[in-house]
Amino acid sequence: MITAGIDAGAATTKVVLVRDGEIIGYRIAGTVFDFLTAAEKNYRELLDTTGIGRTDVAMVCATGYGKNAITFAGMGISEITAHARGVHHLFPGVRGIIDMGGQDSKIIVVEDGKVVDFLMNDKCAAGTGKFLEYTARALEVPISDLGNFALRSGNPSGISSMCTVFAESEVISLRARGVAKEDIAAGLIAGIAQRIAIMAKRVGLENNIAFVGGVAKNAGMRAALGKELGVALFVPPEPQITGALGAALAGQRWRQGNGALEIGINDE
């Protein structure tokens, strides 16, 4: 059975195709403005590249901030449940998930793939991809290099402000004082890692923690977060697609008649 998962995120749209539990293809593209257009285009292109027909897909399951806009999906689940499903599939022993996305960050506690508690930060840009984007811009460093920059630092600066707007001006004043870009980058990342670690400890995460979402691609953040939590983190080869993967798996489960959990979005 083939099912599709679509994670309509605020910054990027992720599509995953799954055949009997195995990923057969995925695609990540910017959401830009319209969730539905981005999802439709991304899905069509993935079907084209994998040579799978629309009618071969038994279920399309949507998740993410824009899930209700994906009108061609047959069902929808929350991104919390989706990440838990996706990560559990990749790392069955994982007890906690840290997801840092474009516009929010989440901490999820899981037991046997089932969510038992979660925390979300979606009111403040600190701890999200947006924060890193802004600060990379203030440093005049490409966002993709920010993490490696940070790893080269021997003396991370103390950044006191975790507000995106104020951090940007703090970066500018540090630069004016001649502090190395590497040290500023490392300071910013350490500050964020500390904040996320506090959230993780609030819900009792200790070990067996997976780190997913777009920010998990940042090597500096992976190192800083691991150091802050005192454990090695499980990071999937493609950390951005666990939500879409979880949605595709939920679609498969629902088709197999074991999906009491899911709420069909078209039933509302």
Add this chain to the structure above:
Amino acid sequence: MAPPSTASGYFQESYDLRIAELAEERAQGKTIVGTFCLYVPDEIIFAAGADRIVLCGGRADTIAPAEQMLPRNICPLIKSSFGAILDSRAGGTASCPHVRLVDAVVAEATCDGKKKMYELLPEYVPTYVIDLPQKPGSPEAAAYFLAELRKFGKFMEDLTGNRIRPGDLQREIASANETRKLLHRLFARRKRDPPPIRGSEILRIMQRQFFLSPDRFRTGLRQLCEELDHASTPARTGPRILIAGCPMAAGNTKVADILEQKGAAIVVEESCTGTRAFWDLVDESTDPWTALAERYLRIPCACMTPNDDRIARILDLAKEYTVDGVVYYTLQFCHAYNIERLRVQKALKKEKIPMLAIESDYGDADAEQIGIRIDAFLEMVS
């Protein structure tokens, strides 16, 4: 989900009639006081021959006028309450129609924000503040509060020109107890699975408890209980949810509405617009003043310390109403309830009852984000 009851039409109609009724009472020389909080005993007001209405505190549109004078980072209930009075006295449009009908406001020394806001009120409306011991449970606290209530009684006597006789107080205690018993009867019906009435409907009724006249309020409650006993069983609804936390003053139904929109069945509210308003009865077999002091000090508001009774009550309600999860609701910047959250969370965790914390204001900006959390929480407890 249960369809709206016809009794809610009666409550709405009573609400519309009430403003005219109070204006009429006032024209005939009756004293009307405005209140904000459960700690102000209705019994004393009525025994003095006065009437009362709860003042607005749940509306978003009165916050902007309040922010011209108050700090922005205090709870929306305080800002909204103050803004309604401010604006009303200035003849503004974003005002509470109730405040124009009152001769005085009877306030209470609960949280810091309210206490300091009440200090600003006398410029706009005569204000009386009842003090509260914040470490209840000792004989000294009870004696102090008894003295405070007697002082308040004296204030009401002076305001109305009537004397409060023990018989008046006993009559009003019996009347208020009758309302409380009816609310117990109504809430007990929500223990059914699925519940025969929506939580948002109950919330809108509870928001009018201290606005309507006790007679009309009780008539509505009797009608509603009767109706629920004969209602056909609604289709199976979603997870059974207990809301615990800050008051949801009239005008504020955001979180309850989102919960239901996402499929939850709200079965009980541990709040000032829920069980805290009516749970304990006043002992009718003893001295009425002492009985009032004893009962009102038992209200488990987070301004009290330590507030162990509240935690015990949440656990009891969770079991009695067989809930699947607790939504811990707090108003933004409400330090007392926000900090107490940790103790509640720990107690619930021990009993393996899942809890979702939601902190929000009166704006709609976070509706979508709250929806995401609720979606995930309902999936989690299903």
